[in-house]
Amino acid sequence: GHYDSELRSIIAQYDLPTAFPQACLEQARQAAQSFDPDAAVNRADLTDELIITIDPPDAKDFDDAISLRKDRDGNWRLGVHIADVSHFIPMNSPLDIEAKKRGNSVYLPLKVLPMLPEVLSNGICSLQPQQKRFTKTVYIVYDEEGNVLGTEFDNSVIRSSARLTYQEADKILKGHAAGFPGEVVALLKDMETLARAIERRRQKNGMLHLDLPETELVFDQAGRVVDAVPADTSYPHTIIEMFMVEADEAVAGLLDRFGVPFMRRIHPAPDAFTTKNLARFVKLCGLKVPRHLDRTAIQDLLEAVRGTSAEYAVNMHVLRSMQRAEYSPLHIGHFALASTHYCHFTSPIRRYADLTVHRLLNCYIEGRLNKIGLEEVLPESELIEIGKHITFTEQRAEDAENELKTVLILQMLSKRIGEELQCVVSGLTNFGVFVQCTKFGIEGLIEPGDLGMDEWKYDQRAQAVVGRWSGQSVHLGQPMKVRIAAVNVPSRQLFLTPSEPLVTSRPGRLRFKNDRKPKTRRKKAK
Incomplete structure (x- = not known):
């Protein structure tokens, strides 16, 4: 079979x-x-x-x-x-x-x-x-x-x-x-009594526990x-x-x-580069970032997001930094x-x-x-x-x-084209947005054209994919309802579209490729 x-x-x-x-x-x-x-x-x-x-x-x-x-x-x-x-x-x-x-x-x-x-x-x-x-x-x-x-x-x-x-x-x-x-x-x-005592002691000593479904x-x-x-x-x-x-x-x-x-x-232990990325993401989530993201700080961070909408995304990021x-x-x-x-x-x-x-x-x-x-x-x-x-x-x-x-x-999803899935944004690129389906744990791709009527670019500093005209942004960890658009089993690909486009109409004046914005003098980034 x-x-x-x-x-x-x-x-x-x-x-x-x-x-x-x-x-x-x-x-x-x-x-x-x-x-x-x-x-x-x-x-x-x-x-x-x-x-x-x-x-x-x-x-x-x-x-x-x-x-x-x-x-x-x-x-x-x-x-x-x-x-x-x-x-x-x-x-x-x-x-x-x-x-x-x-x-x-x-x-x-x-x-x-x-x-x-x-x-x-x-x-x-x-x-x-x-x-x-x-x-x-x-x-x-x-x-x-x-x-x-x-x-x-x-x-x-x-x-x-x-x-x-x-x-x-x-x-x-x-x-x-x-x-x-x-x-x-x-x-x-x-x-149970003994295990809870051991768990308390281990957590006090810095043991990390990730909550990922x-x-x-x-x-x-x-x-x-x-x-x-x-x-x-x-x-x-x-x-x-x-x-x-x-x-x-x-x-x-x-x-x-x-x-x-x-x-x-x-x-x-995580290296300095990944810890820096994690810190940047945590800051974008609107959370306080300690000077040193050591074990205790990571523990506090996981505790702070428990039960919030950011929980999944932060846990996923901590896992990726490991x-x-x-x-x-x-x-x-x-x-x-x-x-x-x-x-x-x-x-x-x-x-x-x-x-x-x-x-x-x-x-x-x-x-x-x-x-x-x-x-x-x-x-x-x-x-x-x-x-x-x-x-x-x-x-x-x-x-x-x-x-x-x-x-x-x-194979199962290929028979369910058009059905809605609850997802979380898990990856950002110039060729689209990766989302992870919370129920099935599988990743799919939303192509830029399907995000809505705009020109979408990946902004690495902001860790977001941003619409040039609307200013709308898609960031890591953002929950999103999507529909199944296409499935390609041999190449292991799942294509999705947002249930509601993020931008429904082009904003007023269309700018063209050669229509450069006036150059403003920007302070050099330190």
């Missing part, structure tokens, strides 16, 4: 990996066959502890599970239990080499291209309910304010008590807990997009995000103390998370970076991290190369997902 051919063309265009080599499938099958959860050696037995997973409804690869209780001193003891993928994948084995090449799983609409064969990713590595699974556990002890008092690391075996979706967890937290075990309900409420596509049976709905952003997403970031940070802090090179997740996060052993820190030690550890089923970190953590748990000449400790030069490659595969996955989404949305 339609969807299948689009999927095939995206896979080909981005050179995405599909079938696994025979040696990998064989290795995965053998690992699955020989897995005996009852033969756990040197593992803490946590199978009687209350441990749950929270994931999207369609997920099958459960990387992470959570436990939480108060200890004797009345402090929180958070357990983050992560699938022990490195136990099944020896270094430099066929699966390890293939996983490194793939870099990560690719999540396309209706299709997952996994980093590991499904017998591992959806099978013995996945923390399924009521199944004994091998895990690496990070314990973090917190006081009431969500400050870290201590950490412990262990190899473990768990049995997840319940698999909840984010929507179910949200329902429970909002008081609709009928049909769920009382202990699970109590655990979730405690998780994400959309989820709605498909019919034939794999055609029929609608888009706002993605679920309920609080359980934040709970899991906070716990994962804390565990990631705990592991990075540990590896830092040992001074071994490891794969960090780094996010450089550099991309990447994988590298260089100790640069993570700007958006306001974190000095950070790495990825919590998703080893779907990210290779996490697998390399797991191997180092394993050396620590086995008491050998301070030994010289460990094969798990890769030289910095090698980590730099792997980091470049997996940063590339991550970007490739994101681009492929976005492009397939765009194609599927354009």
Whole structure:
């Protein structure tokens, strides 16, 4: 069908990996066959502890599970239990080499291209309910304010008590807990209490949170997009995000103390040029601009526009001013998370970076991290190369997902010519105005001639497209109702026209090209 051919063309265009080599499938099958959860050696037995997973409804690869209780001193003891993928994948084995090449799983609409064969990713590595699974556990002890008092690391075996979706967890937290075990309900409420304390502490330390609407596509049976709905952003997403970031940070802090090179997740601060552009835009929005647009200033800015008409535009601009996060052993820190030690550890089923970190953590748990000449400790030069490659595969996955989404949305919109869309101006050029559709997250172009009867020019200083005669201007972040004029799926183009032209008639006297305005002496700009 339609969807299948689009999927095939995206896979080909981005050179995405599909079938696994025979040696990998064989290795995965053998690992699955020989897995005996009852033969756990040197593992803490946590199978009687209350441990749950929270994931999207369609997920099958459960990387992470959570436990939480108060200890004797009345402090929180958070357990983050992560699938022990490195136990099944020896270094430099066929699966390890293939996983490194793939870099990560690719999540396309209706299709997952996994980093590991499904017998591992959806099978013995996945923390399924009521199944004994091998895990690496990070314990973090917190006081009431969500400050870290201590950490412990262990190899473990768990049995997840319940698999909840984010929507179910949200329902429970909002008081609709009928049909769920009382202990699970109590655990979730405690998780929320702790996550809010951690979130408050992290925000105080400068963590940035961008509010940009994400959309989820709605498909019919034939794999055609029929609608888009706002993605679920309920609080359980934040709970899991906070716990994962804390565990990631705990592991990075540990590896830092040992001074071994490891794969960090780094996010450089924005450079001076983009910060200057952001400041100019903020000023045009009529907001106060501090001398230094540092993290705190950006936080205040995002807070100031929350709930206002400028919110979307400002959030979009802040996002654009950010550099991309990447994988590298260089100790640069993570700007958006306001974190000095950070790495990825919590998703080893779907990210290779996490697998390399797991191997180092394993050396620590086995008491050998301070030994010289460990094969798990890769030289910095090698980590730099792997980091470049997996940063590339991550970007490739994101681009492929976005492009397939765009194609599927354009196909739907091509049947809706003339319909109205609510948009926000997202880009300005001399050849027209780009607007982003709030509902579908897709960009379209309004050509200058369609803006209204005028001569339109892009004025970079004012960050606006201005009509020469009317003085009307279109600026970034401006909301605009538009109609679908034309769709070109092969070239991924969407052409739009404003529902109401901005200028309906030419102002009085027409000037001609050679009709120069009198030259006035302008002071040179300093």
